[in-house]
Amino acid sequence: MRDDFVYIHLEPIANLIYSRGLSVEDFLRGIPRIPTHILVLNTPVNDNLSIDNHTQLNTVSGTFNIRKYLTNPKADHVSWLDYSRPEGLDELLPEEIAELLYLGHMHTHYTTPFSYKLQNDFVFLSLASKQLKIYYRQLKNFYPVLNGSLIRHTRQSFNERRMFRRYENFADIPQTLLRQLTPILSSGIIFAFDQAFEQEKQYRIPILVVKDNAQSPIYRSRTSLYTQATQVAVLRYNMISGHWHLVITDSSAFEDDQFY
Structure with a gap:
């Protein structure tokens, strides 16, 4: 099965979400509005796109x-940030441009990823193998993105097990339910669609907490993530009522109250 798990890891201080299984389409459909300007952080620049004279980086507007551009299959591994003040590009100091180049090349922030001159809400870093690192100025904008991705994976997972009885109209997951997962996001969690099953008209998706091995999630294989991962909850969808429920199976995993 393709894309049979979703992995989410939160770095709360930086409002950084590292993910596997989320797509650029999930992101664009989930955020409040598509940006009107983006600054592409990839180098070398693409001569087919506009080039900002000051930063010497590509821009796309509208x-x-x-x-x-972002959903074009040929535009794979594109990293970018949005900006609301076009004049802010001309105001960037050389060291600030250097920080943007560092962000695009190293896929991590040197200082803050949010520029008061550019007034960006996101930094979108596309890595290999469908891995994404996205900085959110407001973390609340992440949960609709997660909702869309989980609905997409649920639909795919459920229907791949059936030849005739397909089901398309999965309801949105309430934001209040998804926010209940916040205390365990910093540990790294797996939505294990490879272990999902239907029972008594309910579709059940196990949620696992990943065991920390002191290695960055970027370099961890699927096997490494799953090894010694423990189930702490089940995301359950009632096929009759169309309601989602979160069933916590290990309450001790949710006792971290640093976010409240």
């Missing part, structure tokens, strides 16, 4: 053009 929501239609941005969606078309």
